Amino acid sequence: MDKTGRQNDMNYEEHLTPEEASRYLRLSLSSVYKLIRQRELGASKEGRFWKIRRSDLEELVENLGEREEFPD
Numbered sequence: 001m002d003k004t005g006r007q008n009d010m011n012y013e014e015h016l017t018p019e020e021a022s023r024y025l026r027l028s029l030s031s032v033y034k035l036i037r038q039r040e041l042g043a044s045k046e047g048r049f050w051k052i053r054r055s056d057l058e059e060l061v062e063n064l065g066e067r068e069e070f071p072d
Contacts, residue, residue, distance in 0.1 A: 015051040018043070024057055035060070 016024065021041070022032045035041035040063075042056040 014054040016054060016057065018050050018052065021052045021057055025061070 018029060018032045018036070022029045025032065027035075032041065036043045036050065036052075041052065041060050043050050043052045045051075
């Protein structure tokens, strides 16, 4: 681990909060939670907090771009 408590190995993958994901996707926070509930966006809970892998966000953007649909 480094000074921030993060692992310094090749298996580390960046995670974002739903708030960060909403800014990344330019969607409302409620839309991000809707995507999670509908299993369109992979997310996991750590304690009471949600975490979303950046790779899942990028995959969602690709899929939504192909469908040209964005949730309300």
